[in-house]
Amino acid sequence: MERAAPTKIALPGPDRAIPVLLLLGLVLLPFLARSNGYVLQVFTHALLLATLALAWNILGAGGLVSLGHAAFFGVGAYSSGILSLRPGLSPWLTIPVGGLFGAGLAVMVGLLCRRLRGAYFALATLAFVEIPRVVTDNWDGLTRGSLGLVGLPGLPALTLGPWRVEIGSSASASYNLVLSYALVVVFLVALLWRSNLGLALQAAREEETAAKAVGIHVDRYRLLSLILSAFLTGTSGAIYVHLTRYTVPGLVYSLHFSAVPVIFAMCGGRFTILGPALAALVLYPVDQFLFHPLLPAGHEFLYGLFLILVVLFMPGGFWGALRRSP
Amino acid sequence: MTLLHLEGLGKQFGEVWALRDLDFALEEGEVVGLVGPNGAGKTTLFNLISGRIKPTTGSIVFAGQDIRALEPHAICHLGIGRTFQSSRPFPRLTVVQNVLVGRVFGKEVRFRPRADDLETARELLEVVGLGHKVDTPAGYLTPSEQRRLDLARALATRPRLLLLDEVAAGFSPVAIKQAVDLVRRVQERGATLFVIDHFLNLSLRVSNRLLALDQGEKVAEGPPPEVMRNREVIRAYLGLRHEDEND
Numbered sequence: 001m002e003r004a005a006p007t008k009i010a011l012p013g014p015d016r017a018i019p020v021l022l023l024l025g026l027v028l029l030p031f032l033a034r035s036n037g038y039v040l041q042v043f044t045h046a047l048l049l050a051t052l053a054l055a056w057n058i059l060g061a062g063g064l065v066s067l068g069h070a071a072f073f074g075v076g077a078y079s080s081g082i083l084s085l086r087p088g089l090s091p092w093l094t095i096p097v098g099g100l101f102g103a104g105l106a107v108m109v110g111l112l113c114r115r116l117r118g119a120y121f122a123l124a125t126l127a128f129v130e131i132p133r134v135v136t137d138n139w140d141g142l143t144r145g146s147l148g149l150v151g152l153p154g155l156p157a158l159t160l161g162p163w164r165v166e167i168g169s170s171a172s173a174s175y176n177l178v179l180s181y182a183l184v185v186v187f188l189v190a191l192l193w194r195s196n197l198g199l200a201l202q203a204a205r206e207e208e209t210a211a212k213a214v215g216i217h218v219d220r221y222r223l224l225s226l227i228l229s230a231f232l233t234g235t236s237g238a239i240y241v242h243l244t245r246y247t248v249p250g251l252v253y254s255l256h257f258s259a260v261p262v263i264f265a266m267c268g269g270r271f272t273i274l275g276p277a278l279a280a281l282v283l284y285p286v287d288q289f290l291f292h293p294l295l296p297a298g299h300e301f302l303y304g305l306f307l308i309l310v311v312l313f314m315p316g317g318f319w320g321a322l323r324r325s326p
Numbered sequence: 327m328t329l330l331h332l333e334g335l336g337k338q339f340g341e342v343w344a345l346r347d348l349d350f351a352l353e354e355g356e357v358v359g360l361v362g363p364n365g366a367g368k369t370t371l372f373n374l375i376s377g378r379i380k381p382t383t384g385s386i387v388f389a390g391q392d393i394r395a396l397e398p399h400a401i402c403h404l405g406i407g408r409t410f411q412s413s414r415p416f417p418r419l420t421v422v423q424n425v426l427v428g429r430v431f432g433k434e435v436r437f438r439p440r441a442d443d444l445e446t447a448r449e450l451l452e453v454v455g456l457g458h459k460v461d462t463p464a465g466y467l468t469p470s471e472q473r474r475l476d477l478a479r480a481l482a483t484r485p486r487l488l489l490l491d492e493v494a495a496g497f498s499p500v501a502i503k504q505a506v507d508l509v510r511r512v513q514e515r516g517a518t519l520f521v522i523d524h525f526l527n528l529s530l531r532v533s534n535r536l537l538a539l540d541q542g543e544k545v546a547e548g549p550p551p552e553v554m555r556n557r558e559v560i561r562a563y564l565g566l567r568h569e570d571e572n573d
Contacts, residue, residue, distance in 0.1 A: 199427055
């Protein structure tokens with residue numbers, strides 16, 4: 001019986017240990033940090049950013065760089081926030097709907113930018129964030145404009161027979177929820193990368209002309225990858241808004257949420273499945289625990305620094321450096 | 327049966343006609359060598375047939391269907407495969423993944439991977455002599471290995487017509503002999519071949535016919551010995567001295 005190993009795109013041999021150890025640490029964290037709500041909060045946010053980086057890299061797998069994923073994040077956050085506030089729907093329903101709104105926006109972006117590549121695509125996405133932001137900012141009747149959405153419902157309690165978990169009010173329950181969501185995202189992304197769709201995207205990234213010549217409908221698969229990427233990003237935005245329970249346009253349609261997934265994907269290894277998540281789980285806590293106390297105003301320079309170092313010395317990212325393949 | 331029919335085919339880049347008013351037909355099952363000096367329009371012709379660029383004039387009919395307006399991936403699905411003058415592997419994918427891409431996407435698209443796709447990819451790599459490199463990233467191959475990988479990937483799409491662009495350029499005499507055998511084997515599988523061969527190291531041995539181009543225009547077509555004796559072809563390749571022209 002032949003092993004299927006040679007067709008795998010990432011994760012050969014020894015670096016299987018890292019995801020296992022990482023998962024173990026993440027599962028045990030609420031017990032280790034029981035008395036420290038701040039630590040849990042930081043890791044909750046790190047996990048959420050990890051989902052953004054993973055989702056961003058679905059598009060990255062096909063070779064496109066988006067500098068505007070905050071558009072999908074913000075649309076997901078706002079649509080879920082508004083639906084939970086006005087008709088008063090349950091966030092369990094509005095969160096995936098937020099993802100669908102993100103996906104809907106992606107269809108527009110994808111069709112408009114279908115011919116763009118490289119820096120042109122990146123710049124177009126950067127500009128595209130402004131459209132939903134300006135709409136949100138000015139459609140006062142729906143979004144309350146720059147006043148933002150306040151008093152949003154938190155994540156409701158989960159009831160399962162005799163058990164009832166208060167998610168909104170418990171730091172460790174929120175953490176566990178985001179961890180579960182992140183694991184679902186990892187599972188989906190890994191499935192995608194290893195599917196034939198993942199193969200097509202990577203072939204298009206490596207050599208677009210050749211990919212077309214061997215029968216790959218590059219534009220279609222890239223559009224599909226953008227929609228999936230935006231759906232997950234919108235879902236993450238929706239979860240985020242119910243964790244923080246308020247938002248203003250400048251918070252979610254921000255450069256921060258556009259740049260951070262790019263930085264994490266580049267640093268972690270954009271040719272790998274788990275690299276982007278790994279970078280989020282390392283860099284964000286380092287930023288919050290080490291640099292934020294030292295430099296409250298300019299702590300985010302860390303990201304810039306790491307990005308430069310990685311680009312110069314580790315073009316494959318952290319994960320790429322752990323492996324020997326190119 | 328005519329497999330590929332070109333009529334009045336022309337391509338203009340700015341002021342320059344890279345190819346002008348070409349009429350030509352390929353019969354199913356034959357091997358045709360496409361020869362001519364640099365700038366003759368050989369690769370332009372391949373780019374037109376494979377849909378990478380669109381013609382300025384004329385028509386391209388493949389198996390009875392006008393493919394002039396189709397996208398490259400659709401043309402591949404109809405059964406036209408190609409290699410590139412400078413090979414274009416997917417460098418970070420392994421050698422076998424490169425071929426698997428052709429196998430999975432070359433005809434109808436399947437999203438459920440099949441174990442025998444992988445098996446077929448391995449077999450094709452054996453055919454081109456890369457069986458020992460299946461798990462190497464394609465970017466690590468030598469240029470001549472990358473050419474053979476290009477060929478295996480194109481074969482994996484199961485083409486009825488295969489366009490080979492300088493597949494033997496820079497090969498050693500031994501490798502050329504292997505390439506000749508390879509082309510014959512591909513032909514025996516039922517494929518029709520159109521072979522660009524600037525240095526004439528492959529096409530004279532494998533071709534049923536030659537098509538000679540110079541500066542975008544057809545100068546000769548016919549059996550190889552006849553075309554190679556053609557005055558225009560010799561002039562295009564070597565230049566003719568004045569006294570030669572009078573004899």
